[in-house]
Amino acid sequence: MSEDVGARLAAEREAVLGRLAGLRDDRERFVEASRDSNADDEHDPEGHTIAYERSQVDTHVRLAERRLAEIDAALERVAAGSYGVCERCGGTIPAERLAVRPAASTCVACATPRT
Numbered sequence: 001m002s003e004d005v006g007a008r009l010a011a012e013r014e015a016v017l018g019r020l021a022g023l024r025d026d027r028e029r030f031v032e033a034s035r036d037s038n039a040d041d042e043h044d045p046e047g048h049t050i051a052y053e054r055s056q057v058d059t060h061v062r063l064a065e066r067r068l069a070e071i072d073a074a075l076e077r078v079a080a081g082s083y084g085v086c087e088r089c090g091g092t093i094p095a096e097r098l099a100v101r102p103a104a105s106t107c108v109a110c111a112t113p114r115t
Helices: 002-035 052-079 095-100
Strands: none
Touching: 052 095
């Protein structure tokens, strides 16, 4: 199982790295656009501002970086032989959960917010 999981996680990691590179390029373009312009885009009735667009891209960059960290942690668990073990309770993470969320580090019970 760990070879299949490792390959799946590695493929997902490559996809996230590609997405992250594109997002970082987008962010750089927004920074350049705002640097080269003295326009007051905050009051432009035509659409979103450069600051808004940059903020959106920054959020997506942070989400992609978080996803990459989750995948890297899962790959470390595969290498250590602890993949599929809940990091909170030590129980087994169901195969169904891992099929949907291969980077999951907790079982369903531990992942469920307590009210």
